Amino acid sequence: MTLDARLRGLYQGLDTSPNFDARLMARVSAELDASAAEKAARARAQEQRRYVLAKRGQSWSAWLRRAATLERLGAAAFAACVVHNVWVGIQPQVSPLALPLGVTALGLVLALAAPPLLLRCHRRMSRPL
């Protein structure tokens, strides 16, 4: 028997175990499942973000749609005309006092409105998406 034949015979049976392919396919399948689960989680998070953003946008647009009725717009225009006419009438008398009174009123409004506004902002920021 030649050396070539002996060497050929030596390695003829050297092979993987019979369940090699099945083990590999199981690993591939597990990787696919993990990858699918990861993709689904990413998609869920993305959808959640989109939903929150859409809800915010929708709340403003819904509020505008509710508020901007023809009657309210008419009433607002009417009120603006009345205020304008009254202001034109009383402006010469109140003009010297208007600035300090206006600043004081604005300060009061801001002081009253700031705490609840800040609290609301804080709640919104700390809420998980």
Add this chain to the structure above:
Amino acid sequence: MLTDGEVIELVGANRRDLALAAILQAYRRKVFGLAYSFVRNREAAEDVAQEVFIRVWRALPSFDARASLSTWIYTIARNTSLSALREQRREVQREDPATVLEVQPATDSAESSAERVALMRLVDALPDRQRQVVLLYYLQEQSHDEVASMLAMPVGTVKTLLHRARARLAAAAGVLEK
């Protein structure tokens, strides 16, 4: 056996599983043999081969046929084997060649088991590169070109290493080469 273009087509058609099955059929034993030639332990070689095919499967979408599929797979196999060799050098014991033969049926009754073990030990004692070339060349009656591609060596080097290994084995075993 699929051509490189067919593999790319399958991957493009989202049939990576089919591509892997075809690759597995064509390269399982070669990759296992290559891994075994590095780590010299059947279980470790099988783990390396598993890792190689997982890496191949993951990287299939990026395979662009700039190199041939076989070159690409052998490169992954060599790198994975070398990493495994580095990581496990202290932990994994080299397998006694005799235990490898235990699971291999003798194909020719003319040669006794003792003779086979003796020859296996002689091969095992060869210098690393000669041993690798011998193993890969005789594992599947591969060509010099294929072994050169597997080990990323020039064909001439493979021929030289094989010639020297044969001479050494013949001298040691007292067998005359034809």
